[in-house]
Amino acid sequence: MRFAQTIAGMEITVVVRASVRVPSPLHVDVVAHGPGRGGRLDLALRSVEGGGASSGSVRVEAGRPGMYPVVLSVARVGPHELELRAGAERSVLPFTVLVPRAPLWEVVVYAAFACAAVALLGALVSAAMSRRVVATCFGGGFAVAVVVAFTTGLLSSWFGPPVPEGAPAADAPLGRPNAQPVIEVLPERPARRSEFVLRVELYDGSTGRPADDLVEHHAALTHMVVTSQDGAYFRHVHPTRTGPGTYEVRLRAEEAGRHLVYAEFERADAGGQLVSGAFTVGEPRGSASVAEPARPAAGPGPPVTVPARPVAGRPVRITLDAGTADLQPWLGMAGHLIVRSQDGGYLGHIHEAGSMAAENPPDESVARFGPRLEFTFSFPRPGRYLAWIQYARNYEIVTVPHLIEVTAETSPR
Incomplete structure (x- = not known):
């Protein structure tokens, strides 16, 4: 199981390795993609059904991306929770320990x-x-x-595949309703250059109770994209689970004005879902307003190739030349393309074509992708789109912004 997490200023992926028997050691790797200021990360494992607990810790070094292993112990099969603590932040990750049975x-x-x-x-x-x-x-x-x-x-x-020991009974109802979101920031109107908490609460559409049944979806429980209206501010983060159906992430406001939030997740037996919201960042008291750029902040980076006149409704091939063949998978893929319409009414998330076709994605420590990353995407409507391509090298996340103008299909005369 893989759980991407944005916690205490660090962008990490927690990899829980499979167990072939119980009781046994449980190997957990903390992959620091963005270690930030680093710090101590405490891990505590407990069985939801009782009967065993284990704890350990790692210290992520500031400015040193990489793998940080820790060994816990698991005593039984069934549902478990892995609690992460870093500073004042906490996340609880649910997963199930399964042991293979002989067919x-x-x-x-x-x-x-x-x-x-x-x-x-x-x-x-x-x-x-x-x-x-x-x-x-x-x-x-x-x-x-x-x-x-x-x-x-x-x-x-x-013969059908054997049901692993510890797997839940297959009697869960199918076709659960979509989760209804409540998206808010604390404080309600954060000031530019200040920290704030972005919170998403999910509720079941039929019962009104917290929707606390999210499953691993592309190596995370929740993927969140936060952008300013003009696209100069961009964050692809993974909130921590702080309570049943509640996910939070701490961010720093850098751009004043309207910001857009998109959260992508998957409920058990319900499929994937994308929800969105918005909030406003204000100027600090006594400061003058700052002119906002009209496009994503683009600096020197790998070249992105897009057809000269991409047409809405037709597949478009978008490529990036990273210039090196030692890229690592992040969130199970060699690369990610995030596309947003200028008005913010549309968001697309596309995976790199080559790695998406692979049946068994390699471990995060395997550097074998590149130099060319390729994405195929169909823009729904003509207009201006803001795009960000992300990939991992030396465990660090690289983000390459790009601006794409999409035209309408012309009718033959």
């Missing part, structure tokens, strides 16, 4: 071979004692057991 066909094959061995031994002993009838019966049993073993092995693909 039914494998159990049948081993049992049949065991019966064949017993039958063969019985036949040999009976033959040595000149008991022909008994030896014949044992010989027949040996033949039947061997046939059963080989037939089961040949038909193994017809």
Whole structure:
């Protein structure tokens, strides 16, 4: 399981490694993509059903991205919670410990071979004692057991995959309603250059209770994109779960004016969902207003290639040349393209084509992608779009902004 988290000024991914048995050590890697000022990160694991707890800590060094391993212990299968604490911030990550079971066909094959061995031994002993009838019966049993073993092995693909030990019963209702969001900032109107808390509360659309059943969605419980109206301010962050259905992230306001919020998540048995909101950042008291740029802040960076006249409704190939072939996966992909319409009414999130086609994405420590990242996207309408391409190198997140003008399809005369 992978959980991207933005906590105490750090952008990290918590990787919980699989266990093959319990009790056993539980290996957890804290991948620091943006360590910021660093600091101590405390981890505490507990079983929701009781019967075991474990804790550990790592110290993330300021300015040193990389992997920080910690070893906890797990005593039983079933639902667990991993609590993270860094400074005054806290997050609780739910996951389930599963232990693989032997498939039914494998159990049948081993049992049949065991019966064949017993039958063969019985036949040999009976033959040595000149008991022909008994030896014949044992010989027949040996033949039947061997046939059963080989037939089961040949038909193994017809057997369904075994249900891991600790998996919940498959009786959850399908088609849960969308979650209803409440998006707010604390304070209500943060001042420019000040810190504020952005909070998203999710409620079930049918019961009104907190929607606390989010599942891992592209290596996070919640992906959040925050931009200023003009696009000069851009953050792709991953809020911490501070309570049932409540997700928070601490940010610093850099641009005055209207800001847009987009949160992407997935409920169990309900599919993915995108919700949005807005808030306003004010000027500090006594300061003069600052002119806002008209496009995303773009500095020197890898070149982005877009067709000269992209047409709305047609697939467009967007490429980035990172100039190096040692890019690492982030959030399970080699790269991410985030596209927002100028008015903020549309947001798209596209994954890099090559890594999206891979069945088993590599570990965050594997640097094998690049130099070319490719995205295919269809813009819904003509107009100006703000785009940001993100990828990871040396564990650090690189963000490349770009401005795209999309035209309307012209009718033939």
